[in-house]
Amino acid sequence: MNKQIYVEETELHSNKGRRDFLKICSVVLSSLIGVAYAVPLIRTFISPALRQTVSGSTGLIELGSISSCQVNVPMNVKIVDAKTDAWTKFPPMEIGAVWIIMNEDKKFTAFTSICPHLGCGINWDEGSGKFICPCHDSFFDIEGRVLSGPSPRGMDTLETEIKDGKIFVKYEKMRLGISGKMPA
Ligand code: FES
Structure with a gap:
């Protein structure tokens, strides 16, 4: 049991x-x-x-044909690019402007048109042959060097490339108000 x-x-x-x-x-x-x-x-x-939030392209942006450039005559070109953030792709829009200069040796220099002082737009004054920032009167020569005014450094150069008769630029915004050129 x-x-x-x-x-x-x-x-x-x-x-x-x-x-x-x-x-x-x-x-x-x-x-x-x-x-x-x-x-x-x-x-x-x-x-x-x-993902890193991108404002505009991180690559080279086409600016147009080099045949439209004249020796030592700065040409202002608007930068238009598609902006993308984490979830949205925006239609192409103006994100800035650059000054392009071709010298006698057909070498190209691109400057951002943003003043390194506080970020106003820099203009070319044909009469004086100088770049001028109207906000606080910073003056730059044709090679972007500071001639006078409060700008802590010369105009910021950008990387350029010539391909098939076209000029491309790597558009970047730089930090303002400091003596060294540094991406923003
Ligand atoms: S912003 Fe250009 S001189 Fe101040």
């Missing part, structure tokens, strides 16, 4: 153990399936926010 009770109790224990084991297996399996579905979903929503 006692032996029979013992056998039944043992069977009961082993059934309970099997049930617990199956329960654990099903919880682990469901968790793994949940993670497998959740990871790509989370990545889809989060990854744009982890």
